Amino acid sequence: MNKELDAAREQFIQGLSRISHFWGFSKAMGAIYGAIYLSPSPLTLDDLVKQVNITKGAVSTNVRSLERLKIIHKQYKVGDRKDYYVAETDFWKMIKNILKEREKAEFDHALKSVERSLEMVKSLKSDSTEMELAALYGERMQSIQVFFNKLDGLVATIIALDELREGAVKKLFGKEKTTKS
Amino acid sequence: MNKELDAAREQFIQGLSRISHFWGFSKAMGAIYGAIYLSPSPLTLDDLVKQVNITKGAVSTNVRSLERLKIIHKQYKVGDRKDYYVAETDFWKMIKNILKEREKAEFDHALKSVERSLEMVKSLKSDSTEMELAALYGERMQSIQVFFNKLDGLVATIIALDELREGAVKKLFGKEKTTKS
DNA sequence: TGCTACGTTTAGTTCAATCTATACGTTCTA
DNA sequence: TAGAACGTATAGATTGAACTAAACGTAGCA
Numbered sequence: 478m479n480k481e482l483d484a485a486r487e488q489f490i491q492g493l494s495r496i497s498h499f500w501g502f503s504k505a506m507g508a509i510y511g512a513i514y515l516s517p518s519p520l521t522l523d524d525l526v527k528q529v530n531i532t533k534g535a536v537s538t539n540v541r542s543l544e545r546l547k548i549i550h551k552q553y554k555v556g557d558r559k560d561y562y563v564a565e566t567d568f569w570k571m572i573k574n575i576l577k578e579r580e581k582a583e584f585d586h587a588l589k590s591v592e593r594s595l596e597m598v599k600s601l602k603s604d605s606t607e608m609e610l611a612a613l614y615g616e617r618m619q620s621i622q623v624f625f626n627k628l629d630g631l632v633a634t635i636i637a638l639d640e641l642r643e644g645a646v647k648k649l650f651g652k653e654k655t656t657k658s
Numbered sequence: 659m660n661k662e663l664d665a666a667r668e669q670f671i672q673g674l675s676r677i678s679h680f681w682g683f684s685k686a687m688g689a690i691y692g693a694i695y696l697s698p699s700p701l702t703l704d705d706l707v708k709q710v711n712i713t714k715g716a717v718s719t720n721v722r723s724l725e726r727l728k729i730i731h732k733q734y735k736v737g738d739r740k741d742y743y744v745a746e747t748d749f750w751k752m753i754k755n756i757l758k759e760r761e762k763a764e765f766d767h768a769l770k771s772v773e774r775s776l777e778m779v780k781s782l783k784s785d786s787t788e789m790e791l792a793a794l795y796g797e798r799m800q801s802i803q804v805f806f807n808k809l810d811g812l813v814a815t816i817i818a819l820d821e822l823r824e825g826a827v828k829k830l831f832g833k834e835k836t837t838k839s
Numbered sequence: 840t841g842c843t844a845c846g847t848t849t850a851g852t853t854c855a856a857t858c859t860a861t862a863c864g865t866t867c868t869a
Numbered sequence: 870t871a872g873a874a875c876g877t878a879t880a881g882a883t884t885g886a887a888c889t890a891a892a893c894g895t896a897g898c899a
Contacts, residue, residue, distance in 0.1 A: 479788045482795065485778035489799060492771030499764050501682060503857065514802075517794050522876070532859050537877060539857095558866070558875055566798075568805045583680050590673030597666035607660050613698055614663065617747075618670060621695075624749045684887060703846070713889050718847060720887095739845055739896070 486515055490529070505531055505539045510548055510564060519552050519561035547574045577636050584629045591622045667696055671710070686712055686720045691729055691745060700733050700742035728755045758817050765810045772803045 490511035497507025512528045513520050520528070525536045540562060543549045548571055552561040565571055595618045598611055671692035678688025693709045694701050701709070706717045721743060724730045729752055733742040746752055776799045779792055 479782075479791070481778060481782050482788060482792055485775050485795060488778065489772065489775040489795075492768060492775065495771070496764070496768050499682070501680070505857080515795055515798055517791065531857095533875095534860080534877075534879085535858055541877095560876075566801065568802070583677070587673060587677050590676070591670065594666050594670040594673065597662060597669065601660075601662050607663060610660070610698065611663055614666060614670075614696055617696055620747065621749070686887080712887095714845095715847075715849085715890080716888055722847090741846075 486511075489515065502542070503539060505529065505535055506543055506548075509536065509539050510543060513549055513562050514564040514566070516564075519563045521559045521561055523559075525562075546578055547571070573636055576632055580632060581636070584625070584632060588622070588625050588629060591618060591625060594618055595622060667692075670696065683723070684720060686710065686716055687724055687729075690717065690720050691724060694730055694743050695745040695747070697745075700744045702740045702742055704740075706743075727759055728752070754817055757813055761813060762817070765806070765813060769803070769806050769810060772799060772806060775799055776803060 490508050493507035493511040493514075494504040495507070497510070498504045508529045508531075509525055512525060516524075522533060522536050522540065525540070526533050529536065540549065544551055544562075547565060549562045549564050552563060554561060595615070598614045598618060601611065671689050674688035674692040674695075675685040676688070678691070679685045689710045689712075690706055693706060697705075703714060703717050703721065706721070707714050710717065712720075721730065725732055725743075728746060730743045730745050733744060735742060776796065779795045779799060782792065
């Protein structure tokens with residue numbers, strides 16, 4: 478147990494916690510991923526309880542979330558009831574999965590929501606006592622709908638690009654930026 | 659006060675609240691934006707208090723956040739102490755601003771965090787009793803650093819693209835997707 | 840000089856997310 | 870068949886973000 482090495486890991490894990498939280502996941506998810514990512518060998522739930530310092534229940538829940546997003550992977554060993562976890566290391570693939578599983582669903586919901594509002598407005602446009610306002614609502618809601626559709630299409634395109642990685646992304650955006658290191 | 663028209667606005671605003679919350683902003687921010695966006699004329703704080711149904715203090719705070727992100731804009735009228743707010747309607751510009759003001763800062767933080775961890779590891783690589791582990795940490799941390807740098811560059815590129823709108827985005831991604839409507 | 844109409848600040852409260860502690864069910868082993 | 874070693878489910882506690890209520894500061898107006 479090298480003291481400074483542990484400190485570095487701690488630092489790193491803390492950073493990932495923050496990022497995780499920023500992107501709307503729990504801090505624990507980031508921490509757990511960090512612990513697994515830095516481990517030379519697959520980790521069990523109990524390993525994680527020790528390393529991340531949260532209870533087994535919480536680890537269990539968060540590990541499940543991570544696995545659903547394919548950010549970590551479960552491994553079995555013959556003659557061993559424990560589950561072992563390893564980290565996905567293809568970060569582009571991770572982004573793709575997150576987009577697919579989480580963002581996409583929310584986009585769809587947003588689209589449907591606007592759609593419903595728009596229907597309501599359209600259905601009374603002619604017989605309303607406030608036709609002007611209804612027309613305004615109609616226009617604006619439609620504008621946002623068009624935008625959401627485009628965003629949605631963009632996300633779908635990104636997901637479809639299975640070359641979503643290093644070279645491909647750079648090429649897409651043409652300009653080679655200051656991607657130092 | 660058309661009953662159904664109000665219902666449609668309510669629906670719409672609720673949708674935006676949810677989207678706002680999903681993206682890490684307060685629900686109130688989404689609701690306030692929605693109210694202003696659908697209004698035929700600029701709104702004051704007190705207008706918003708009535709329409710969104712939260713207290714003046716909360717409106718004040720959230721309105722300030724929205725303004726900082728240039729999602730709404732303040733207007734003054736001569737001989738009138740009230741502030742009037744109008745909605746930005748260029749959604750691509752809004753995304754650009756959010757990326758610039760919020761995401762960029764967090765990206766930078768993430769980068770620095772990983773950098774610090776990496777320095778710690780590198781500084782003891784040779785005199786450590788656990789050189790193997792230190793080497794592993796070094797490798798993995800560096801991988802993630804490279805990735806973060808690329809992401810960072812990507813965001814910077816997007817921000818730099820002031821043609822970040824309709825045509826440009828579609829062209830970038832080549833494949834014309836099912837962007838119906 | 841008071842009064843009113845604003846926007847802002849802040850102490851305290853509320854509420855949802857996430858954690859802990861613990862009970863539980865299952866599978867393997869002796 | 871008992872008990873240990875797992876992962877999971879859940880009631881209750883904790884926490885942090887965001888809201889309310891109310892005081893506040895300032896500008897204009899009479």
